[in-house]
Amino acid sequence: MKQIEPAVFFxxxxxxxxxxxxxxxxxxxxxxxxxxxRNAITHHLGWVYSVGVGVFLIGAxxxxxxxxxxxxxxxxxxxxxxxxLSWFAMLFSAGMGIGLMFFAVAEPxxxxxxxxxxxxxxxxxxxxxxxxTFFHWGVHAWAVYAIVGLSLAYFAFRHGLPxxxxxxxxxxxxxxxxxxxxxxxxxxxxxGTVFGVVTSLGFGAAQINAGxxxxxxxxxxxxxxxxxxxVITLIATMSVVAGLDAGIKRLSVFNLxxxxxxxxxxxxxxxxLFLISAYVQNIGAYLSGLVAxxxxxxxxxxxVWINDWTLFYWGWWISWSPFLGMFIARILRGRTIRxxxxxxxxxxxxxxxxxxxxxxxxxxxxxxxxxxxxxxxxVRGGDASxxxxxxxxxxxxxxxxxxxxxxxxxxFFVTSSDSGxxxxxxxxxxxxxxxxxxxxxxxAVLEGLVAAVLLLAGGLAxxxxxxxxxxLPFTLVIALAFIGLVRAWSMETARRAGVKTxxxxxxxxxxxxxxxxxxxxxxxxxxxxxxxxxxxxxAPAFAQVAAEMEALGLTSRVEAEATEARLVAxxxxxxxxxxxxxxxxxxxxxxxxxxxxAEVFLSDGGRQYDVFGYTQVQLIRDVLRHYERHRxxxxxxxx
Numbered sequence: 001m002k003q004i005e006p007a008v009f010f011x012x013x014x015x016x017x018x019x020x021x022x023x024x025x026x027x028x029x030x031x032x033x034x035x036x037x038r039n040a041i042t043h044h045l046g047w048v049y050s051v052g053v054g055v056f057l058i059g060a061x062x063x064x065x066x067x068x069x070x071x072x073x074x075x076x077x078x079x080x081x082x083x084x085l086s087w088f089a090m091l092f093s094a095g096m097g098i099g100l101m102f103f104a105v106a107e108p109x110x111x112x113x114x115x116x117x118x119x120x121x122x123x124x125x126x127x128x129x130x131x132x133t134f135f136h137w138g139v140h141a142w143a144v145y146a147i148v149g150l151s152l153a154y155f156a157f158r159h160g161l162p163x164x165x166x167x168x169x170x171x172x173x174x175x176x177x178x179x180x181x182x183x184x185x186x187x188x189x190x191x192g193t194v195f196g197v198v199t200s201l202g203f204g205a206a207q208i209n210a211g212x213x214x215x216x217x218x219x220x221x222x223x224x225x226x227x228x229x230x231v232i233t234l235i236a237t238m239s240v241v242a243g244l245d246a247g248i249k250r251l252s253v254f255n256l257x258x259x260x261x262x263x264x265x266x267x268x269x270x271x272x273l274f275l276i277s278a279y280v281q282n283i284g285a286y287l288s289g290l291v292a293x294x295x296x297x298x299x300x301x302x303x304v305w306i307n308d309w310t311l312f313y314w315g316w317w318i319s320w321s322p323f324l325g326m327f328i329a330r331i332l333r334g335r336t337i338r339x340x341x342x343x344x345x346x347x348x349x350x351x352x353x354x355x356x357x358x359x360x361x362x363x364x365x366x367x368x369x370x371x372x373x374x375x376x377x378x379v380r381g382g383d384a385s386x387x388x389x390x391x392x393x394x395x396x397x398x399x400x401x402x403x404x405x406x407x408x409x410x411x412f413f414v415t416s417s418d419s420g421x422x423x424x425x426x427x428x429x430x431x432x433x434x435x436x437x438x439x440x441x442x443x444a445v446l447e448g449l450v451a452a453v454l455l456l457a458g459g460l461a462x463x464x465x466x467x468x469x470x471x472l473p474f475t476l477v478i479a480l481a482f483i484g485l486v487r488a489w490s491m492e493t494a495r496r497a498g499v500k501t502x503x504x505x506x507x508x509x510x511x512x513x514x515x516x517x518x519x520x521x522x523x524x525x526x527x528x529x530x531x532x533x534x535x536x537x538x539a540p541a542f543a544q545v546a547a548e549m550e551a552l553g554l555t556s557r558v559e560a561e562a563t564e565a566r567l568v569a570x571x572x573x574x575x576x577x578x579x580x581x582x583x584x585x586x587x588x589x590x591x592x593x594x595x596x597x598a599e600v601f602l603s604d605g606g607r608q609y610d611v612f613g614y615t616q617v618q619l620i621r622d623v624l625r626h627y628e629r630h631r632x633x634x635x636x637x638x639x
Contacts (some may be wrong), residue, residue: 162431
């Protein structure tokens with residue numbers, strides 16, 4: 001395991017500290033400069049965000065429904081590392097959980113009070129508010145994460161490249177991903193993750209402080225918010241020490257369970273039948289206006305609302321895509337592209353829509369019935385952090401549900417901090433799946449310290465504006481990554497064509513007697529016999545082929561273990577050729593012994609056929625048969 005990638009770790013840490021120092025020392029001038037930059041980008045180049053996000057969504061859907069959707073993110077015989085519930089819980093907790101707590105009540109109410117396309121504070125404005133909220137929190141954000149996650153997972157788990165952002169550019173720049181270009185892409189990804197998590201920590205601390213104030217009368221102050229950040233950072237470091245399975249996974253499942261409980265309570269305590277009907281109608285209205293909303297850049301208006309809301313969200317999702325894409329990639333090994341895209345687009349989106357409907361429509365019904373003046377005053381006052389607690393005050397058991405809401409906000413932030421630390425440590429250690437503990441602790445503590453310093457100095461808003469502005473160049477990176485994916489998947493298609501069109505090698509020597517061949521079919525060797533055959537026949541056969549390849553000027557090697565041996569032949573203009581055999585043991589249904597097989601695997605996974613009992617000549621013949629197909633693939637790729 002690589003402990004550190006110096007060309008990534010030190011520049012990323014240094015630039016992060018330099019950015020914080022500028023935001024603190026420059027103060028209001030930094031805020032003004034970054035805000036002006038963000039506004040200039042969204043005003044003049046906002047269409048790039050809209051077109052980019054729209055194309056990513058269309059591309060993800062097309063790929064999921066195409067033949068490419070059957071490609072597995074890992075060897076073709078691999079199985080998912082996580083069950084669906086754990087996978088969905090981590091996906092949801094790291095991706096949208098904290099945002100739903102902050103905006104589920106506030107955003108629909110803000111659109112209702114200041115409707116962009118309808119008369120404000122009417123039922124038409126209420127329906128429009130829900131459609132716009134769905135639009136900002138729907139499939140577009142997850143399409144961005146899906147493209148980034150796919151590009152990382154495909155090259156890491158299918159082709160053995162590092163699990164870093166640089167790997168997504170391999171089809172375009174080849175081995176140069178290991179040089180300055182690749183280092184620069186990974187540094188940008190780390191910075192985006194650091195600043196995205198830090199700004200969320202700061203604003204989340206403000207919401208927790210607001211909840212404590214509403215419940216217990218604790219004053220709203222920077223000191224309290226820094227203390228909140230300290231608690232979140234402490235819990236996050238404990239989760240980091242526990243690891244991905246014991247830490248993030250368990251915490252994510254807890255988050256999902258608590259969120260579902262709060263959701264069920266509001267559904268039952270609120271206007272249940274109305275909320276069910278609203279959920280169905282909101283989805284229909286969202287789908288009917290999806291295309292027009294996607295490509296609406298307000299070319300015939302002043303663009304103020306689009307810039308403040310839609311383009312702000314698109315920039316925010318894109319700036320978070322290195323973090324979420326990397327984390328999603330880390331937990332989706334073994335799933336097919338179709339499973340991943342449809343699961344990522346539909347699962348979190350439908351749950352998000354349900355959450356927004358139950359909280360948002362409940363608040364809107366109270367608003368148009370004029371039944372909760374405090375809620376309206378809070379929203380009109382512009383303090384979005386208080387909206388959730390003002391809404392919960394209108395329902396029974398408000399003290400209990402408010403405490404649970406504060407707990408959920410806290411655990412969501414812990415999950416984001418922990419998963420963000422895992423991502424940064426992975427990037428800064430060269431893409432290893434098991435990043436060093438000290439690095440994860442370093443990034444978790446750094447996030448907390450930076451958030452506290454910026455909150456104290458008033459630099460969070462400047463950092464947030466800078467993060468949104470940085471989304472513009474990263475839109476290009478994602479577009480290039482998607483192009484690289486298409487090229488790589490075309491290689492998969494070419495590989496299949498190579499298998500179909502490869503010439504069969506002529507049979508050498510005397511064919512295997514049919515009686516001996518039939519006897520092999522009924523052989524029932526145990527694991528000890530197969531292991532001995534791998535070491536005594538397969539490995540020497542591979543050594544002979546490797547020696548001949550070296551004599552012909554090809555780079556090749558033999559990798560042998562107790563239960564596995566493989567031949568690896570390098571190729572300058574395409575993927576390496578891999579042919580191996582591995583021990584596979586299967587429980588015997590009608591025998592006391594456990595039969596075993598020596599199964600063939602190639603670079604893209606197992607072939608599920610047994611070669612135990614082959615002589616070295618017969619095994620070499622099978623190796624050359626697959627190598628001929630590999631060369632045919634190279635011909636397809638280079639002509």
